[in-house]
Amino acid sequence: MTTLEAVRARAEHLMAAHLGAGSWSFAFDHAKTRAGQCDFARRRITVSRHLAVRFSEDDVDQVLLHEIAHALAGPRAGHGQRWRRTAAALGYTGSRLYDGPVASELxxxxxxxxxxxxxxxxxxxxxxxxxxxxxxxxxxxxxxxxxxxxxxxxxxxx
Ligand SMILES: [Zn+2]
Ligand SMILES: [Zn+2]
Known part of the structure; x- marks a missing residue:
């Protein structure tokens, strides 16, 4: 279990480390079936406030790394080769790489x-x-x- 403040702090840390400080922003969203989302148009990564608090600290990192990998791999990469390589290099270890509810990936x-x-x-x-x-x-x-x-x-x- 974690707190929203802890998730935000972790997001800001990981995003600054991998995407560069200030280039992308972070916010919470209200999704119920997916843990995170990468909004390329707004250059914003969001995490579900409902799911975030149910996750362990490791899970939170995994959600964030999953989305950071999207930000790095670009909107056309999907969950393909390029995204998988990027995600693995960041330390993402989830295996459910499909476009269904991301919560089950975790x-x-x-x-x-x-x-x-x-x-x-x-x-x-x-x-x-x-x-x-x-x-x-x-x-x-x-x-x-x-x-x-x-x-x-x-x-x-x-
Ligand atoms: Zn994804
Ligand atoms: Zn069966």
Whole structure:
């Protein structure tokens, strides 16, 4: 858990370090399904005030680095090669590189069922969970295997 003041301070620090002081501005937005956004037209990075306070300090850094990488890679890079290389160089370790709700990029727990459906959790899963995409009812054959994300991803991008 963190505070908005801490998020803002971290944003200003990371943005000054990677984008140069004063070239981009920072603000909070009211998004509920994505953690951050990079507004190229206004040269502004925003972070959801609703989601920010639920994140750990590491998560906050990851959100900010994700958006700073967009600012550096440019609007046409999307989440492609160029953005991925930039983000990895900054220390971004998230792996969910798609244009869906960015919040799931940050969930520390990823689970996979035997059929390959992915699931995300912010908290340590404490009891066996079966994949609801495979079967509406609990079925032990569809048990989700969980792994904590950061370590493995860090190794992958090192
Ligand atoms: Zn993105
Ligand atoms: Zn499944």
């Amino acid at each position: 969930a520390p727990w990823i689970g996979t069922c035997p059929a390959g459906h992915e699931h995300f959790r912010y908290r340590t899963p404490t009891r066996p969970l079966a994949c609801a995409a495979c079967s509406r009812r609990f079925d032990a054959r569809n048990l989700i295997t969980w792994r904590r994300r950061d370590e493995t991803e860090r190794r992958a991008t090192a």
